[in-house]
Amino acid sequence: MRDVLAVVTVVVVGLMVGVEFAVAVFVNPILDRLPNDHGLDARSDGARVLGRIMPFWYIGSVILGAVWAIFAWGGAGASLVVAATALLVLSVVMSILLLVPINSRVATWSRDGVPADWRQQVGRWDRFHYVRVGVIVLAFALFAVALV
Structure with a gap:
C-alpha cells in the first residue's frame, strides 16, 4: 500500500510540476509575444480554466504527501517526504x-477592458509563479528521492 501511495504521489506531483513548468517557461512567454496583445485573451482564459483545476491538484498533492508521510513515519526517507509535503504546503500558501x-x-x-498596468500585474504573477515552480520542483525531487 505504501509503495503504491508513494508512486501515485510522485506521478501526481510530477504532472503538476510539468504543467506549471510549461506555463512558466513556454506558454506565457509565447502568449506575451503575440502581436496586438492577443495573448491577453489566452491568459485570461487560462486563468479561468486553470484557476478552477489547480486548487484541487495542489490540495490533492498535499493530502497525498501527508498520507505518505504518515505511512513512512519513522522509516527511511520519512524526513524527505515530510520536507516535500511542507514545500507543497508553502506553495499553497504562496498561491493563496x-x-x-x-x-x-x-x-x-478582456482586451476591451483591462487596467492600464495589466502588463505589470501579469509580470508580477509570472515572477511569483517562477518562485512557486522552484518550490514544487524541489518538492517533487524530494519525493522522487524518497521513493527510491
Whole structure:
C-alpha cells in the first residue's frame, strides 16, 4: 500500500510540476509575444480554466504527501517526504496569498477592458509563479528521492 501511495504521489506531483513548468517557461512567454496583445485573451482564459483545476491538484498533492508521510513515519526517507509535503504546503500558501489575487483579476479581463498596468500585474504573477515552480520542483525531487 505504501509503495503504491508513494508512486501515485510522485506521478501526481510530477504532472503538476510539468504543467506549471510549461506555463512558466513556454506558454506565457509565447502568449506575451503575440502581436496586438492577443495573448491577453489566452491568459485570461487560462486563468479561468486553470484557476478552477489547480486548487484541487495542489490540495490533492498535499493530502497525498501527508498520507505518505504518515505511512513512512519513522522509516527511511520519512524526513524527505515530510520536507516535500511542507514545500507543497508553502506553495499553497504562496498561491493563496500572492498568485490567486492577481489570477482572479486576470480571469475577468478582456482586451476591451483591462487596467492600464495589466502588463505589470501579469509580470508580477509570472515572477511569483517562477518562485512557486522552484518550490514544487524541489518538492517533487524530494519525493522522487524518497521513493527510491
